[in-house]
Amino acid sequence: MRRGLKMTLVTVTGAALTLAASACGGQEADTGGGGEDTIKVGLAFDIGGRGDQSFNDSAAAGLDRAKKELNVEIEEISAKPDESDADKESRLRLMANQGHNPIIGVGFAYTAAVNKVAKDFPDTKFLVVDADGCKVEGPNVAAACFAEAEGSYLVGAAAALKSESGKIGFIGGVNVPLIQRFQAGYEAGAKKVKPDIEILPAKYLTQPPNFNGFQDTSLGNEAAKGQLDAGADVIYHAAGAAGIGVIKTVGAAGKWVIGVDSDQYNQPAVAGVKDQILTSMVKNVDVAVFDFVKSVNEDKFEAGSKIYDLKSNGVGYATSGGHVDDIKSQLEELKQQIISGEIKVPEKP
Incomplete structure (x- = not known):
């Protein structure tokens, strides 16, 4: 069933993320109380973030389309050049604890972090864009890979x-x-x-x-x-x-x-x-991001890897x-x- 929502944009710094995530622990996401079911999309950019006029901006275009056409709430956060997998895990855990579902990691560097965090949040759907080796783990994790x-x-x-x-x-x-x-x-x-x-x-x-x-x-x-x-x-x-x-x-x-x-x-x-x-x-990448958000919005999520190649116009x-x-x-x-x-x-x- 399609769920209508108002749109908000939240900006969070990397430092705040790390501190908040460490305090949150690994509890299951709070999806909010009573009333209307909501979808809050969390997207973690690769190095360069929105405005790189290349890979990240293609992902951002998909997020913007989802915001416009599916009327979802969004939170987007950029990476730092020298960050560790632990930093990525903290970012993902924070978004999951805040009730973001689905959550998207843009770039192969998120593969290990998503695979690990997804196990602690089985009701949250995750996507890795450009998953390392095009392999992800778990029934709640999808990968968008490109030829x-x-x-x-x-x-x-x-x-x-x-x-x-x-x-x-x-x-x-x-x-x-x-x-x-x-x-x-x-x-x-x-x-x-x-x-x-x-x-x-x-x-x-x-x-x-x-x-x-x-x-x-x-x-x-x-x-x-x-x-x-x-x-x-x-x-x-x-x-x-x-x-x-x-x-x-x-x-x-x-x-x-x-x-x-x-x-x-x-x-x-x-x-x-x-x-x-x-x-x-x-x-x-914009198509992959939008397709993923739409699949969750319509309760049609499928785990595993999807290849975007010449045949599919990926x-x-x-x-x-x-x-x-x-x-x-x-x-x-x-x-x-x-x-x-x-x-x-x-x-x-």
Whole structure:
């Protein structure tokens, strides 16, 4: 049954969360007294939070849609670059104790925390976006996973077809298996359409456990300069908010840059160089977030993993700006070959 609610927005600091959560313990969530049943959605962002104009903003778009169309209450909280799993657990426990149900952890780094906390709150539904290994535990936990390699394959093909120097590059935020899937698909797609294309050694901004590579734009700027100096005239980034530095630097140099997660052609932070954004590899995180909230709202929640791929339009490439219009037929042919299984896209570089 659909439940109508008024909308509120709560802002909570990380410090307050940790203190409050430690005081709350592991009690079952208080869903409120008498009267109308309510749904209060809690969403914990990945590093960068709302406003990163990439991965987190795609999740935020899904939350905003749920707020508008389902009229739910929401609370959203951002992560800190140096936080631990314990910090994430505290954040999730606080939201659960406050009666938020469902609760969403945005980013693979929430996988362990969600799996652990969900066991203590069996009546609360949880979602991990980009779950580590696409695996979650428990009857009240779901995972939204994306075929990043498939979408990256298509923008890799676009990069090779558009390159004039014959050299292209890839910049990843943090060297983890998730981001390696972007690299693997990108390189395979480029080689498919132009076997002799030179792909510069991939540059990762940081190594785990340092996740600042998803946030520090100066790191993206410096990495982009290095690949431009090495002759790349198309560079693809999978670096979250740090990728804004990549886009601005490559755009200012008059070369092609490829965005990620959101259609970055339309993001205000890069408006001055948007005509240098060749395309973006789009992950429809907004759809996954909305679908999950709607499923709980309508008592149709299903535990386990769901894959968002090319076939389900969970990933794809952006056409804003018209820069890939002349090669779109080739990209669409490759897309259909991936969907049919004719092309097997690698997930490791």
